[in-house]
Amino acid sequence: MVQKLDQKLPVANEYLLLSGGVREGVVDLDLDELNVYARGTDYDMDFTLLVPALKLHDRNQPVTLDMRHSALCHSWLSLRLFDEGTISKWKDCCTIVDHINGATNYFFSPTKVADWFYDSISIVLSEIQKKPQRGMPKVEKVEKNGTILSIILGVGSSRMLYDIVPVVSFKGWPAVAQSWLMENHFWDGKITEEEVISGFYLVPACSHKGKKDNEWRLSFARSEVQLKKCISSSLMQAYQACKAIIIKLLSRPKAISPYHLRSMMLWACDRLPANYLAQEDYAAHFLLGLIDDLQHCLVNKMCPNYFIPQCNMLEHLCEETVMLHARKLSSVRSDPAEHLRTAIEHVKAANRLTLELQRRGSTTSIPSPQSDGGDPNQPDDRLAKKLQQLVTENPGKSISVFINPDDVTRPHFRIDDKFF
Numbered sequence: 001m002v003q004k005l006d007q008k009l010p011v012a013n014e015y016l017l018l019s020g021g022v023r024e025g026v027v028d029l030d031l032d033e034l035n036v037y038a039r040g041t042d043y044d045m046d047f048t049l050l051v052p053a054l055k056l057h058d059r060n061q062p063v064t065l066d067m068r069h070s071a072l073c074h075s076w077l078s079l080r081l082f083d084e085g086t087i088s089k090w091k092d093c094c095t096i097v098d099h100i101n102g103a104t105n106y107f108f109s110p111t112k113v114a115d116w117f118y119d120s121i122s123i124v125l126s127e128i129q130k131k132p133q134r135g136m137p138k139v140e141k142v143e144k145n146g147t148i149l150s151i152i153l154g155v156g157s158s159r160m161l162y163d164i165v166p167v168v169s170f171k172g173w174p175a176v177a178q179s180w181l182m183e184n185h186f187w188d189g190k191i192t193e194e195e196v197i198s199g200f201y202l203v204p205a206c207s208h209k210g211k212k213d214n215e216w217r218l219s220f221a222r223s224e225v226q227l228k229k230c231i232s233s234s235l236m237q238a239y240q241a242c243k244a245i246i247i248k249l250l251s252r253p254k255a256i257s258p259y260h261l262r263s264m265m266l267w268a269c270d271r272l273p274a275n276y277l278a279q280e281d282y283a284a285h286f287l288l289g290l291i292d293d294l295q296h297c298l299v300n301k302m303c304p305n306y307f308i309p310q311c312n313m314l315e316h317l318c319e320e321t322v323m324l325h326a327r328k329l330s331s332v333r334s335d336p337a338e339h340l341r342t343a344i345e346h347v348k349a350a351n352r353l354t355l356e357l358q359r360r361g362s363t364t365s366i367p368s369p370q371s372d373g374g375d376p377n378q379p380d381d382r383l384a385k386k387l388q389q390l391v392t393e394n395p396g397k398s399i400s401v402f403i404n405p406d407d408v409t410r411p412h413f414r415i416d417d418k419f420f
Contacts, residue, residue, distance in 0.1 A: 025258025101246025
């Protein structure tokens with residue numbers, strides 16, 4: 001519906017839906033501007049949806065990633081080499097730089113794109129609420145958090161949080177990350193290089209000294225989905241446990257995000273022997289190892305980006321913040337079991353709250369056209385349940401959902417290369 005509004009979005013677009021919200025570290029975005037949402041209180045399930053504003057998949061399309069003004073892992077995006085139609089369409093979402101020779105350069109602006117996207121979504125949601133259709137979820141909250149749009153939808157008896165991120169999508173691999181491909185990695189021989197380097201994104205986030213209106217951050221979220229297939233279940237358990245412990249403990253002041261922890265886990269996979277990482281009963285060992293790695297990175301203010309190792313994601317930290325969080329981590333390391341029990345209790349409390357709200361019937365939606373003859377107040381959450389079932393039954397697999405915007409009640413699914 002946003003695409004039909006002003007034809008800015010690509011007609012045939014390719015969205016990436018990730019399990020877990022931005023606050024869970026599924027994408028490398030800054031969390032400072034995000035409002036705090038609590039599982040159980042505000043939502044039951046969370047996802048991140050990457051929506052390409054520009055889809056640059058044509059290898060004949062010249063692209064200008066201008067990294068002269070940016071820190072490593074960041075770039076400006078010039079539309080100078082694009083056709084007049086594209087420039088005209090997106091001119092209002094660009095910053096304009098006039099050169100001495102009289103030429104005008106248009107730089108695709110992450111903040112202006114995010115503002116346009118929020119305004120467009122707001123118009124669409126307003127139209128939906130004026131003319132509700134059967135099968136449509138109930139919009140419970142819409143909030144702009146910096147360059148991210150957070151929407152909570154009531155789908156049957158579940159509340160789904162979607163962090164929607166406008167991005168620029170590329171096929172192939174950026175030159176700045178080419179040297180990473182020359183190294184040996186834990187995924188060698190498990191998946192192909194073509195699967196790992198199928199594409200990358202620019203996400204709307206800038207470096208700590210960067211210009212917010214112009215600077216994008218390189219993201220390899222598509223590659224990370226593939227790499228996740230090669231990580232042992234016991235290490236993933238340790239990662240989830242460590243994330244549950246630190247996500248609140250180190251939340252203020254902002255220093256370590258779950259994405260930093262994810263990067264450390266990938267580096268650990270490269271560093272440690274495969275047969276050691278494959279041990280099914282070593283989750284406790286791996287948890288202690290991740291805490292130690294986290295402490296080491298924090299104290300040394302050094303956490304290299306996994307795909308662009310020359311980019312240190314912690315170099316901006318001040319000594320006061322480092323020492324504060326280092327003391328907190330020392331406390332965790334001295335009694336990790338107690339901190340893990342506390343984190344588990346929080347999860348249980350959130351689940352109890354969710355069940356209680358569902359019992360009260362706090363969330364309802366309009367039934368699907370396919371449920372003719374049923375109770376008109378009976379929530380229809382078959383699509384939500386189907387998605388939840390697919391995610392649970394296919395860990396680590398890439399799941400695509402194809403939806404016709406003119407008939408959202410008949411989705412098609414693809415798991416890896418199988419359609420049904």
